[in-house]
Amino acid sequence: MDFGLTETQELIRNSAREFLADRSDSSVVRAVANGDTEALASLWKDVVELGWPALTIAKEHGGAGLSFSDLAVLLTELGASLAPTPIVESAITSRIIERYGSDALKSDLLPQAAEGDVLITPAILERDVSWEADSATMAATRTNNGLVITGEKRFVSFAEQATHVLTLVRTDGGEPALVVVPIWKSTGVDQTPLEHVSGVPVSSLTFNEVEVSEANIVATGDEAIAATDELVAAGAVARATQLAGLGRAVVEATVDYTANREQFGQAVGSFQAVQHHLAEMAIAAKQVNHLVHSAAWSFSQDGYSVERAAQAKIAASEKISALCWTAHQCHGAIGFTWEHDLHLYTRRALAWKTDYGDSAFHKSKLATSLGL
């Protein structure tokens, strides 16, 4: 066991902290939440220059070839700063294409993804908002050249910025297929932007007879289900890791506030009632931190641990959102205002706790994996 950062990871953490403090402060987070797409595009441009979309893509495909554990170090910082930028989407779709896609698809898409020329975002959910791969219903008809897709996917993050989606469809015989669909300026794809608590763009997409070439199919049949399960698990761990960073930031902010706010002639943070809230928050944040890095480590091996992924998302979803509410309690009236930044964290935590499976979804997965 080793809970310390490698040299590479320290480098990632330090450069991310420095960059994000400057480029993703609360004014940027608020601007993006208010629909400022230029602020979002400008941040993405800088993020691409830093090479973050390339981080976990293999060197042979133009990436940096780093591990999911290394990515997790970056994700905690992105979570702590609430950075409105689609690194999770980019990283997990690249991973699935790399692990399940054809050589041709990999050499076509991954170098462009590493360069930020394409952005592929997952489009998994439908009207029933189930993260079970088996429940996908969006129809695809087989043609000589590939597929023609008609249907709807909901809650697609950064769809407005994405060039492609990675989505699961059912072909004529009911066989599932995981496929990369170009959506950038595609006439057959309609976007409905949603008003979402996350503060980043989230849309539903309607596909009207969208043609996709055979080469864009990543996997079919059981392999498509396995790939989608892995996509969801990777997304769950990635979101949990962002939540871990978010939790750390909220603990720090609450310590800072309570150590300085005075009542009865002394800092409110000197009262045991407040200290015990904070001690529990700190324990929760550390536990989530360890669980997410343990899960991320399993993704750095061949395959991943279903149990660790589920445990990470269960704990992150429940503990970090609860921690945010307790932080509001510790902040008193000021934390209830729109002006104070605390609610930005709380809103993001609410969005992330359900993204890629809420705790109930992952508890069911975990129970099955424990032999129940």
Place this chain on the structure above:
Amino acid sequence: MRFEFTAEENDFRRQISEFLDDVLPDNWGGSTYMSDDDSWAMDQQFRNELVKRKWLVMSWPKQYGGSDSSPMMNTIFADEMAYRRAPGLDGFGTRMLGPTLMAFGNEEQRTQHLGAIARGEVQWCQGYSEPNSGSDLASIQTRAVLDGDEFVINGAKIWTTMGHRADMMFMLVRTNPDEPLHAGISLLLVDMKTLGIEVKPIVNMADIHHFNQVIFDDVRVPKANLVGDLNDGWRVGMTILNHERSGIEFAAGARAAIEELIVYINNDDSPVSQAKSDPNIRIKIAELSTEVEAARLLCYDVTWRHGEGLEPSFEASMSKVAGTEIYQKVLDFGLEILGMYGGLIVGSPQAELQGRFLKMRMLSTATTIFSGTNEIQKNIIAQRGLGLPRIRRAAKTT
């Protein structure tokens, strides 16, 4: 970061597990159902086995009979032993007094005591708490007055685990009454057979005799039994208190209990096997397993820090709070699963799982209280870990 044990560590865990397979009775569930005498006999027999395998004091330096094993190996050992509810460990001698003597004892004290602890020949007990000094330990009143070459001790210690079995006690006494709190305390080693010591049993809520009250009435102890400097006992007694304490026993106990419950409800012969198809039970088990893993990782974090030479202080408090809380929660859940059977006492006809879960839940009540209550631990986390200010005490008015 690496969230995996090395091959050597896994191999060691396997060795312990195989040893326990050999020496523990079939379906062993811990000694909680045994009589006090039987359990003590088994403890001693087991301790000898641990000595034979050079595991009892493996964490000690070689010069004192140990193996200089790494903190990670020590925690793995403690993890596996607690997971199997194995008897025989000696926390007072091997984990508390031994390292204290190595750090603060003189050559004579080391020669006299360390070998005996390493060979499993002597049972120590700890004399810290007093009837009026629990969480506020620095307020102890038991007095030791120097009279020639001897200290004369008067007062009372309480919650003295193993006091009725112990050969020796290490105790905190007040040697300077003019210094009210931390200053004015010394650490003494006392032979329990000394004239004037009375050990009175205290039976706990699980109906087990672990605790005692120990009364000191003009007990004379050689001056040579002082460890460290006079009036420096707080530092001597506290430095080691949390040293090397990962808290893994609680996470391991919780892990053992949840796994036992999963096997139990999956067994069709179990009268409560319908629980396995109850979605609420599935969800609860997933929740508890997540909490157990979260607590376990905190313990290994403490251990890793120790191995890296980073002083774990509030991290040990975190693992104690998390471990003890989840341990109690898992046992609560066990009683829930057992339903009416959960109310059957050890030895009752028709008891399930030997009635152990009720006994363990009762015993576990102490875990959130002893070694610094969880509330005290949270103060430590907030103040030492997060840097929050201490409350200003009201000025004394006369």
